[in-house]
Amino acid sequence: MRIVFAGTPEFAVPPLQMLLGTGHRIVAVYTQPDRPAGRGRKLTPSPVKQVATAHHIPVFQPPTLKAEEDQAQLRALEPDVLVVVAYGLILPKAVLEIPRLGCVNIHASLLPRWRGAAPIQRSVLAGDAETGITLMYIEPRLDAGPMLYKKTCRIARLETAGELHDRLAQLGAEALAEILPDLETGNIRPEIQDEAQVTYAAKLEKAEAVLDWTLPALELERRVRAFNPWPVAETQWRDTTLRVWLAEALDETARAAPGTVLDRERTLDVATGQGVLRLLEVQLPGAKRVAARDFLNAYSLKTERLGRPA
Structure with missing residues (x-):
């Protein structure tokens, strides 16, 4: 042909x-x-x-x-x-x-x-x-x-x-x-x-990539997966943006408010509207993507809140 x-x-x-x-x-x-x-x-x-x-x-x-x-x-x-x-x-x-x-x-x-x-x-x-x-x-x-x-x-x-x-x-x-x-x-x-x-x-919009921590962990995990490699899921941390490249929903509950980083060693676990989301790979502006455990070697986030203030 x-x-x-x-x-x-x-x-x-x-x-x-x-x-x-x-x-x-x-x-x-x-x-x-x-x-x-x-x-x-x-x-x-x-x-x-x-x-x-x-x-x-x-x-x-x-x-x-x-x-x-x-x-x-x-x-x-x-x-x-x-x-x-x-x-x-x-x-x-x-x-x-x-x-x-x-x-x-x-x-x-x-x-x-x-x-x-x-x-x-x-x-x-x-x-x-x-x-x-x-x-x-x-x-x-x-x-x-x-x-x-x-x-x-x-x-x-x-x-x-x-x-x-x-x-x-x-x-x-x-x-x-x-x-x-x-x-x-x-x-x-x-x-x-x-x-x-x-x-x-529908065509992806960059605004969709902002994580809403009141959502269930499983839905947030899907957003992280769906927006990798573009536009990449993100959340506000202190006065900057933290991009989330990989994450996994955990089959457990947390009493903390949605967006709260749980007080745990060596893991970056965040309370959500339903369940816990473990961040596996993150990135700060101008920096490389890194495993969450390496990120925690440089920064302590325990009990901090991620996301925009209500």
Whole structure:
């Protein structure tokens, strides 16, 4: 098949690399325009562009695909299929009609659960026991197209969104490899999504990362996991911000007020609205991430209150 691949971030790299190892021809890669990155704000190519360039694949970076000249360019490539993975642009109806076999998207959830921008983080926040990858045809509505294939995985105890992201990226590549033969022959039966089962994964907001110590410890643990590596859970400590990278809910109770650091040796345990949250890895502004036991070598927090004053 003649394949056009559209993707931008690291999540899209494993499926692209998988396609490079097949007998199919990747005739072009579409990705977001280079963006400023790093302290020097130097224009930096996307991870997908870096892989495509290394393999001498033509790269196109239109700011949108609404312009007729950009659509004509894609049409001239005569793609059999357009594979889309976290591309970051909305595809107009005219673009969806170009590939002979349609446009296939890799989505990081078990649709129709968690349509939208942040399915990995929202599944962790919700305490889902499992998640996975859904391959679907793209249609104009958000993540609402007919489903082609699903691949499921368990969410591990204390697994962060970042760790789950990396596993799902690989799972997406595996799922795409498994469905390619049927896609090519047309031996595929799309399944319409059940609209009654739809949930939406809203974009993450930085304000969500501020820990509310009146919440149960288990919910706070999920927030810490879901917001690692971005935006990172945080709490106020004295006159500064303490970021919390890793934490674990303990199956015990505490009589102290929520946010109180318990009087314990070598552990950073905090009373919550229900239960105790053990902070495992923390970070102060301008400093490195450190294990809580190392942090306690430099600071004493016993009986102090974390969080903003009521």
